[in-house]
Amino acid sequence: MLKRLRKAIARKSRQFARLSRNKPFNNSQGRHTKRPLSEMLDVNEKRIRQAFGDSPDLVLRRIAIGKKGRINALVVHLKAMVDGEIVSGAIMKRIVDKTEGLSQPRMAYTNIRDRYLELTGIGEEHDFDNLLGEITSGNTCIIVDGVPKAIVCQVQGYAQRNISEPSTEATIRGSKEGFIESLPTNLSLLRRRIRNPRLRVEQYTLGEVSKTPVALLFIEGIANSRVTEEARRRLSQIRIDSIQESGQLEELIEDAPLSPFPTLLRTERPDRVTGNLLEGRIAILTDGSPFALIAPATFTMFLTAPEDYFERFYAGSVIRILRYLAFVLSLTLPTLYIAITTFHQELLPTPLILSIAAQRDRIPFPAVAEAALMEIVFEILREAGLRLPRIVGQAVSIIGALVIGEAALRAGLVSAAMIVVVALTGISSFATPIFSLGISIRLLRFPLMLLASTLGLFGILAGLAALSIHLFSLRSFGVPYTEPLTPFVAREQQDTVFRAPWWAMSKRPRFVGGQDDTRSAPGQVPEPPVLEEKEG
Amino acid sequence: MQQIEGGRISSFQVMCLLFLVRMTATTISFPFMIGHESPTDAWIGVAIGVAVSLVLLELIIQLGMKYPDMTIIQYSQVVLGRFPGKAIAFLLIWFWISDAALTIRALGAAITSSFMPETPILVFILLTVLLSANAARNGIEIVGRWGELVAIGVLVSGLVLVLPYRAMNFKNLMPVLPYGLAPHIKGSLTIIAFYMRLSIAWMIIPLAHNRKEVLRYSRYAVLLSGVLILGHAISLVTVFGSQATALAVPGFTLARQIFIGQFFERIETIPVSIWVLNAMVKVALDFWAAATGLSQVFGLQNFQPLAYPVGALAASFSMLFFESLVDLIQFTKHTWSIYSILLVIAIALILHLGSIIKNSNSRTIKPGNGHSDR
Numbered sequence: 001m002l003k004r005l006r007k008a009i010a011r012k013s014r015q016f017a018r019l020s021r022n023k024p025f026n027n028s029q030g031r032h033t034k035r036p037l038s039e040m041l042d043v044n045e046k047r048i049r050q051a052f053g054d055s056p057d058l059v060l061r062r063i064a065i066g067k068k069g070r071i072n073a074l075v076v077h078l079k080a081m082v083d084g085e086i087v088s089g090a091i092m093k094r095i096v097d098k099t100e101g102l103s104q105p106r107m108a109y110t111n112i113r114d115r116y117l118e119l120t121g122i123g124e125e126h127d128f129d130n131l132l133g134e135i136t137s138g139n140t141c142i143i144v145d146g147v148p149k150a151i152v153c154q155v156q157g158y159a160q161r162n163i164s165e166p167s168t169e170a171t172i173r174g175s176k177e178g179f180i181e182s183l184p185t186n187l188s189l190l191r192r193r194i195r196n197p198r199l200r201v202e203q204y205t206l207g208e209v210s211k212t213p214v215a216l217l218f219i220e221g222i223a224n225s226r227v228t229e230e231a232r233r234r235l236s237q238i239r240i241d242s243i244q245e246s247g248q249l250e251e252l253i254e255d256a257p258l259s260p261f262p263t264l265l266r267t268e269r270p271d272r273v274t275g276n277l278l279e280g281r282i283a284i285l286t287d288g289s290p291f292a293l294i295a296p297a298t299f300t301m302f303l304t305a306p307e308d309y310f311e312r313f314y315a316g317s318v319i320r321i322l323r324y325l326a327f328v329l330s331l332t333l334p335t336l337y338i339a340i341t342t343f344h345q346e347l348l349p350t351p352l353i354l355s356i357a358a359q360r361d362r363i364p365f366p367a368v369a370e371a372a373l374m375e376i377v378f379e380i381l382r383e384a385g386l387r388l389p390r391i392v393g394q395a396v397s398i399i400g401a402l403v404i405g406e407a408a409l410r411a412g413l414v415s416a417a418m419i420v421v422v423a424l425t426g427i428s429s430f431a432t433p434i435f436s437l438g439i440s441i442r443l444l445r446f447p448l449m450l451l452a453s454t455l456g457l458f459g460i461l462a463g464l465a466a467l468s469i470h471l472f473s474l475r476s477f478g479v480p481y482t483e484p485l486t487p488f489v490a491r492e493q494q495d496t497v498f499r500a501p502w503w504a505m506s507k508r509p510r511f512v513g514g515q516d517d518t519r520s521a522p523g524q525v526p527e528p529p530v531l532e533e534k535e536g
Numbered sequence: 537m538q539q540i541e542g543g544r545i546s547s548f549q550v551m552c553l554l555f556l557v558r559m560t561a562t563t564i565s566f567p568f569m570i571g572h573e574s575p576t577d578a579w580i581g582v583a584i585g586v587a588v589s590l591v592l593l594e595l596i597i598q599l600g601m602k603y604p605d606m607t608i609i610q611y612s613q614v615v616l617g618r619f620p621g622k623a624i625a626f627l628l629i630w631f632w633i634s635d636a637a638l639t640i641r642a643l644g645a646a647i648t649s650s651f652m653p654e655t656p657i658l659v660f661i662l663l664t665v666l667l668s669a670n671a672a673r674n675g676i677e678i679v680g681r682w683g684e685l686v687a688i689g690v691l692v693s694g695l696v697l698v699l700p701y702r703a704m705n706f707k708n709l710m711p712v713l714p715y716g717l718a719p720h721i722k723g724s725l726t727i728i729a730f731y732m733r734l735s736i737a738w739m740i741i742p743l744a745h746n747r748k749e750v751l752r753y754s755r756y757a758v759l760l761s762g763v764l765i766l767g768h769a770i771s772l773v774t775v776f777g778s779q780a781t782a783l784a785v786p787g788f789t790l791a792r793q794i795f796i797g798q799f800f801e802r803i804e805t806i807p808v809s810i811w812v813l814n815a816m817v818k819v820a821l822d823f824w825a826a827a828t829g830l831s832q833v834f835g836l837q838n839f840q841p842l843a844y845p846v847g848a849l850a851a852s853f854s855m856l857f858f859e860s861l862v863d864l865i866q867f868t869k870h871t872w873s874i875y876s877i878l879l880v881i882a883i884a885l886i887l888h889l890g891s892i893i894k895n896s897n898s899r900t901i902k903p904g905n906g907h908s909d910r
Binding site for chain 1: 545546548549647651652655659660663664667670671674675677678680681682684685802805809812813816
């Protein structure tokens with residue numbers, strides 16, 4: 001059935017692609033015939049004005065340049081997209097001042113392009129549609145009357161957020177920088193961490209309407225060429241009106257679109273991206289989204305945090321094991337509670353089961369209803385806590401803690417043990433470092449609870465077995481999802497459940513494909529200097 | 537030769553799968569010592585069985601290694617010709633399906649009798665079949681990965697043999713051989729019979745990455761399971777004495793005897809869940825072998841559509857064949873053990889002979905079909 005659904009989805013997407021190629025989304029874009037610029041400035045001006053529909057933020061500034069101001073020129077840009085100071089100081093003023101001795105439009109044009117503008121980013125455009133693209137991405141264009149070309153000055157300057165600490169992936173030790181919404185800034189964050197020309201950036205423009213810049217990053221020589229080739233293929237197949245966030249991109253390129261598990265890792269930490277690039281993976285950055293996508297992603301990557309690598313390896317390993325434990329708890333704790341109180345009371349020590357039975361005696365619901373009720377309440381609280389305005393936060397937390405916890409207990413709605421279980425589950429689920437995995441676990445808990453209430457521990461076992469069969473069948477960009485655990489790769493155990501000390505991890509993960517899998521020279525165990533024998 | 541199954545597994549996974557296939561009978565299902573004439577030294581029968589099986593298994597695995605590029609379904613037709621080959625293929629497919637039915641029923645019976653007596657056995661049978669058929673449908677790679685994890689779990693659960701150390705009494709092992717060796721020969725038949733399940737290696741050897749290692753790893757699997765089975769027998773006898781042979785599900789009962797400290801008790805659910813998974817992997821492998829075998833016999837392009845039907849067959853067989861747990865035990869002990877030994881050994885011998893004759897006839901053309909690969 002899944003296959004049929006997948007086929008239907010594929011068919012729909014092909015239809016959409018065909019549709020979007022044939023029918024332009026608006027009158028100026030989406031057409032693939034070339035429209036060269038006119039030699040007449042008036043024509044060009046009219047066409048630009050038409051294309052933007054007389055938008056108030058479109059600046060069309062006509063200036064007179066050349067000898068006695070005989071040559072007409074046009075400076076075009078969008079108001080809030082460019083750095084105004086540069087445009088007036090470094091472009092307008094210089095053009096007018098410097099071209100005074102020139103009478104030929106072509107002469108003026110080439111001189112402006114090659115000599116007068118003191119900018120690093122200068123381009124040239126012949127095609128009208130491309131020119132519109134340059135304007136919309138925040139460049140200033142200069143058109144000279146009589147020349148069917150335009151100079152493109154890259155003077156983008158728009159308001160952007162400052163680099164701040166990543167809000168969803170905080171660490172104690174390690175860099176405090178997080179990605180922001182601007183692609184150039186994000187690229188600079190990565191370039192600063194890997195100062196090597198082998199860090200390759202390939203730019204794509206996705207979205208027929210939005211024209212969002214998307215960058216594919218990898219390190220030449222370390223990344224597996226099959227993975228990069230596959231990434232290129234998937235990115236270039238996308239036909240959609242717009243890409244607003246990398247989550248949208250993720251759904252369009254992931255391996256298992258119907259699986260509850262994410263097969264691409266998303267992160268807002270530059271150090272996580274560089275770490276993964278150095279292991280031979282690829283990263284995809286989207287303009288307008290502080291989340292980078294990393295592929296191929298394996299299951300254990302979702303349970304690692306940057307601190308594992310920065311703390312000393314004992315702490316790093318123990319914390320990681322703790323996180324695995326929390327992951328298992330967040331998935332199974334409520335289900336175990338249901339199964340044990342309903343079917344397998346003998347599994348608990350006698351005093352504990354007696355106390356739970358005494359509490360449950362007053363509760364009118366079966367354990368599964370009780371657990372489902374509390375879990376849903378908890379999920380609502382969490383969702384509300386995320387959305388609510390800061391000012392009312394206190395009120396909600398009082399309601400959450402007092403009314404739902406204490407009062408529900410006193411009113412005999414739920415048992416105290418249940419509240420402990422729900423609280424533990426909730427806290428454990430926050431220990432998953434990557435939000436996208438945590439969210440799938442939250443979803444999967446409910447069917448498991450149903451299984452536990454009908455079949456007890458065997459139900460949980462069956463559910464988990466089904467889940468693991470599904471996990472084993474997943475692949476991310478050709479790499480088995482559960483890779484270092486099973487298929488068991490002895491060499492990668494250095495960084496799976498335990499994190500070996502850095503001097504012991506001399507090899508990169510296996511899927512790199514043997515291009516260059518040496519991470520560090522072996523035998524770098526630090527040793528104290530040998531003391532010389534005491535004299536006398 | 538072209539394989540229908542596109543997946544490949546490592547030799548380590550082959551070892552894990554073979555190990556699990558054998559361990560199922562010890563951990564989850566059959567009270568293999570029931571009705572043994574001399575309970576106190578039942579372990580001697582087990583030891584004899586393991587020793588004999590080690591020899592017989594060489595016969596089985598070596599046959600697979602003779603044609604490392606083909607499954608038995610394919611090379612039985614090469615060696616014996618089309619129709620005799622297909623007959624053998626059908627016999628084996630029947631063997632796998634009925635063997636799966638046996639395991640499923642035993643698993644269901646074990647769970648209902650010791651954990652959930654009020655739930656009908658059909659529920660467990662259906663769930664097991666659904667899960668295993670799903671895994672089989674996903675292909676050998678998925679079964680292999682699953683088996684890899686579960687096998688490690690089963691190895692760790694071997695602790696169950698040591699942990700009830702308080703209840704152990706080594707005097708239970710005495711007297712040695714009060715009735716002589718003769719009754720143990722018969723007792724060891726069941727042990728040998730369960731080892732015949734490793735004939736499933738005939739299907740997975742051509743899918744291993746490094747086929748040269750497969751022989752070594754399958755020997756490890758046999759040895760490892762042999763040690764664990766012997767451990768089970770000794771542990772059971774030392775803990776339960778002469779009652780050991782009367783237990784319905786000995787593994788479960790043994791796990792119940794673990795008391796460490798004041799609170800570390802009643803942990804039998806942990807090993808038991810691993811053993812349930814063990815049986816599921818084994819059933820999945822049976823389904824996969826039957827489905828790929830069928831598609832190879834009929835020349836189908838894809839085995840996946842056959843996984844669920846094979847599972848449905850096995851599920852209905854498991855309900856139809858046996859009336860009760862006692863029936864199941866009697867059948868396994870008296871009928872199935874002899875039948876499976878005869879079937880597997882006969883097929884192995886016939887194909888060995890066939891290949892020798894074929895090779896000696898065609899020596900002028902090509903020196904052996906599979907040997908050149910080594």
